[in-house]
Amino acid sequence: MSNFWKNLYKFPRFLTGVLIGFFLTTFKPIFKLLKNKKRKIIFTILTTIIIGTSYKILKLMTGI
The missing domain is CATH 1.20.5 (Single alpha-helices involved in coiled-coils or other helix-helix interfaces)
Known part of the structure; x- marks a missing residue:
């Protein structure tokens, strides 16, 4: 059960990283244009x- 809570605490960092990566990947070509x-x-x-x-x-x- 403790493994579940460890993973749950890591989720916000993972979600933040995924969102930042998505926006950087999406908007970088637009800024170059x-x-x-x-x-x-x-x-x-x-x-x-x-x-x-x-x-x-x-x-x-x-x-x-």
């Missing part, structure tokens, strides 16, 4: 279009 001014503008426009389209679709789907 944003170093170029032309790509930064294109990325901003595409992100705005995707968020706006998703918002509009969800709004129409839910009837709000």
Whole structure:
């Protein structure tokens, strides 16, 4: 039973490490793209279009 509690105490550190690794792996290529001014503008426009389209679709789907 003590082994169970040892593993349970290690879980928050494991979860934190996995989340940090996920975000670093996901966003590192994006930050490399944003170093170029032309790509930064294109990325901003595409992100705005995707968020706006998703918002509009969800709004129409839910009837709000």
